[in-house]
Structures are given as structure tokens and as C-alpha cells.
């Protein structure tokens with residue numbers, strides 16, 4: 433458990449094994465170990481994450497003639513007959529791809545202007561979405577002159593007093609030399625206490641005397657992937673779909689789960705437009 437199952441579970445589900453969904457964990461393990469060839473390979477990007485995926489996706493979309501409107505916040509969707517209006521512009525169908533909390537906030541605003549039959553659907557969907565609980569992920573960035581790890585990524589032995597599960601050597605991954613990133617999944621500690629513990633852990637487990645650079649705690653990094661969790665459906669109302677890592681599906685809150693959800697939403701729109 434301590435050497436294999438617990439580290440895999442917390443890194444895949446961002447939920448500690450004792451309270452994690454066994455069903456979701458087994459699905460991830462099945463796909464990683466017995467799915468497509470190469471499914472269990474660990475891929476570490478050497479470019480920053482914006483460039484790795486969103487940048488490439490944006491360029492692809494522009495080449496297909498798609499329009500990107502960056503920095504444009506959607507605050508409400510207004511039903512208008514068979515269409516939906518966003519900021520005064522009408523669309524035949526909308527896929528809402530924002531986070532769970534942002535999506536339910538936008539739908540709360542929408543429900544006020546919607547006829548009862550639509551408003552009820554928006555409220556029901558919002559109710560399930562707002563019930564999701566969250567887990568944090570913390571990243572402690574620390575620096576040591578001339579420090580390099582034996583590999584770009586190391587698994588650490590974590591415990592309550594030594595909270596980091598993984599250490600990344602940014603210098604070997606396209607970042608500045610000497611900069612290490614310690615990742616604490618399912619983190620519960622306050623920022624300062626966590627930073628102190630992680631620096632002590634680096635000293636004790638890696639023999640490194642590091643200086644803290646920055647600690648980022650994402651409080652709502654992922655939904656808590658617990659047993660029997662009810663997740664909101666892909667379809668919100670006629671012509672309005674949701675996609676994202678939190679939408680009902682077999683995966684935990686991961687990039688893979690988000691992509692699968694988006695593929696399912698696009699397939700529902702293009703293959704069965706009459707039923708959505």
C-alpha cells in the first residue's frame with residue numbers, strides 16, 4: 433500500500449486512499465496498465481504547460497477558422513427560443529467549459545432570466561455541481577545553487593510530517609537551474625506551515641539545504657473523488673452542454689478526464705443534434 437497503491441492513488445485522484453473512490457482508481461489503473469499500448473508511460477514535458485497544450489490547441493483552432501476571444505468572461509447565458517445568447521450574441525448550441533464553480537455561478541444568473549422549465553433544469557444541475565467537495569494541491573518552489581536531482585522527477589516518502597509526494601527538478605525540465613518544485617497533493621496544511629515542513633523534508637530525505645522561493649496553494653484544485661459521488665451530467669438544458677474534468681464520467685479530475693468530457697460533448701452535438 434505505502435510503496436505503490438497510496439502514491440498512485442493520491443497522484444491520480446488527488447484524494448488520499450482511505451477516502452478515495454476504489455471504482456475510479458481501478459478504472460484509471462485498468463486503462464493505464466491494460467489499455468492502449470504505452471498507456472502507462474510517464475511523460476514529463478520540457479516546455480511550460482501553457483505552450484504544451486493550450487497554446488498548441490489555440491493555434492490548431494485558428495487554423496480551422498475558429499475564433500478565440502481571450503480575456504472574455506461569460507457571466508450569464510440567456511435562453512432565446514431555441515438558441516442561447518451570450519453577451520448579446522445568439523448561438524445554436526453552447527458547451528460550457530469553465531470550472532464547476534464558475535459554471536454554476538453563470539447558470540444561477542441565467543436562471544433568473546429563463547422560463548420556469550429551463551430555470552428548473554439550470555437549478556437542478558447547479559445544485560449537484562455546488563455539492564462537489566474540493567481537494568487542494570500545493571506546490572513549494574525552492575532554490576539551491578548548483579542543485580540537481582538524480583532524475584527530473586523523484587517520488588518522496590510522504591507522511592503527515594513530510595507532506596510532499598513528488599519533487600521535480602525544473603532545471604532538467606526547461607526551467608532555471610537549481611529550482612525544485614515539491615508537489616503536495618490532497619494538501620490540508622496552511623501555506624507557511626507547509627513550506628516549513630517541505631523544506632525540512634528536502635533536508636532530511638534529499639540532504640538538500642534549500643531556500644523557499646514561492647508556495648502556491650490551489651484550494652480548489654480538483655473535486656474530492658470519493659465513493660458514490662454524484663457528478664453533474666453533460667446535458668444541462670436543450671442546446672446547453674457542460675464539459676470539464678468534474679462532469680459525470682469514469683475519470684478523476686485530470687487532463688485526460690477533461691479531454692474525454694470535451695470529446696463526449698462535441699460528439700453529442702455533432703452526432704445527435706436533435707436530442708440536445
Ligand SMILES: Cc1cc2nc3c(=O)[nH]c(=O)nc-3n(C[C@H](O)[C@H](O)[C@H](O)COP(=O)(O)OP(=O)(O)OC[C@H]3O[C@@H](n4cnc5c(N)ncnc54)[C@H](O)[C@@H]3O)c2cc1C
Nearest residue numbers: 505506529530531534569650653676677685686687688690
Ligand atoms: C496544481 C495542479 C496540478 C495538477 N496536476 C495535474 C496533473 O499532473 N495531471 C493531470 O491530469 N491533471 C492535473 N491537474 C488537474 C487538471 O489541471 C484539471 O483536471 C484540468 O485542467 C481541468 O480542465 P478543464 O478544462 O475541466 O478546466 P480548466 O482547466 O479549469 O479550464 C476552465 C477554463 O475556463 C476559463 N473560465 C473560467 N471562468 C470563465 C468565464 N466565466 N468565462 C470564460 N472563461 C472562463 C478559465 O480561465 C479556464 O481557462 C492539476 C491541477 C492543479 C490545480
